[in-house]
Amino acid sequence: MHIVDEVVGLDGDTPLTMVVALDGFLDAGRAGALAAQHLADLSGGGSVVATFDVDQFHDYRARRPAISFVRDHYESYDAPRLVVRLLRDAGGTPYLLLHGPEPDNRWEAFARAVRQVVERLDVALVVSVGSVPMAVPHTRPIALTQHANNPELIREESPWQGELRVPSSAQGLLEVRLGEWGLDAQGFVAHIPHYLAQLDYPRASVALLEAVERAGRLTVDLTALRAAAEERETEIGRYLAANEEVGDVVAALERQYDSFAQAEAEGSSLLAEDQPLPTGEDLGRQFEQFLAGLDGPDGAEGRERPDDDQ
Structure with a gap:
């Protein structure tokens, strides 16, 4: 990796936060990618202060970058960049943003490279954002799971009890290693309705950036992102109104969610009686047409996505 020798615009007196948003495994609804793009756009792209050698981390056969074929030749190769x-936030406070594709391999080397950035640029706090698909309805508030390598950074009681064995990620390993090196790191994972996990879901991006604001003491203008979220919700609502079977599945999720919420508020069991969740097979069958409807010529996915390398 390469770190700029002299970073212009840092006075060394302000505690520096670094936001981490990696595309790939931990990015359902592209919530982290959209959040990162929004932050970069607000600062006109800012200035690149460190670059990673993507060839050392990227599996090109598993995630093939796009390239344009124009009549009789190739051009406009979208090279992955990390x-x-x-x-700078709305108040002029500087902060860092690490974004790009999640490394497919050499996670330990990646963690050591990030450590160089943290120590060289005197980063006081690393805040990661991510998202996972969950059996939750889009009509309820976005839930976030908070995590940190320092218990003092946790501000809310975790809804999870005991130990959960889950697939790891580069961001997860990074948090562990930073903690072992005595460096503070925390993160937030948004719960995305699993029937929307393949679509851009900016509402979750808004929730993640609100959490980043609180954790990193930053101020972010979320106006454009909130407008995109409202537009997406309108599209989803319009489609559900015209497709009764899909609406029935969402209604079942709503009943299950409300039963869980009520049980939690009353301190009773979270296992609701006679409220079975739709199976994965049921959801998959019902939402094939849901995704197709939003991905059609009139859907939001027909619009060009912003360039992550701007």
């Missing part, structure tokens, strides 16, 4: 940008 970079750290220096940005």
Whole structure:
């Protein structure tokens, strides 16, 4: 990796936060990718202060970058980039953004490279964002799971009890290693309705950036992102109104969610009686047409996505 020798715009007196948003495994609804793009756009892309050698981390056969074929030749290759940008929030406070594709391999080397950035640029706190598909309805508030390598960073009681064995991620390993090196790191994972996990879901991006604001003491203008979220919700509502079977599945999720919420508030069991969740097979069958409807010529997915490398 390469770190700029002299970073212009840092006075060394303000505690520096670094936001981490990696595309790939921990990015249902592209919530983290959309959040990262929004932050970069607000600062006009900022300035790149560190770059990673993507060839060392990226599996090109598993995630093939796009390239344009124009009549009789190739052009406009979208090379993957993993970079750290220096940005400023609405109040002029500097912070860093590490974003790009999640490394497919050499996670330990990646963690050591991030450590160099943290120590070289005097980063006081690393805040990661991510998202996972969950059996929750889009009509209820976005839930976030908070985690940290320092218990003092946890501000809310975790809804999870005991130990959960889950597939790891580069961000997860990074948090563990930073903790072992005495460096503070925390993160937030948004719960995305699993029937929307393959679509851009900016509402979750808004929730993640609100959490980043609180954790990193930053101020972010979320106006454009909230407008995109409202537009997406309108599209989903319009489609559900025209497709009764799909609406029935969402209604079942709503009943299950409300039963869980009520049980939690009363301190009773979270296992609701006679409220079975739809099976994965049921959801998959019902929402094949749901995804197709939103991905059609009139759907939001027909619009061009912003370039992550701007």
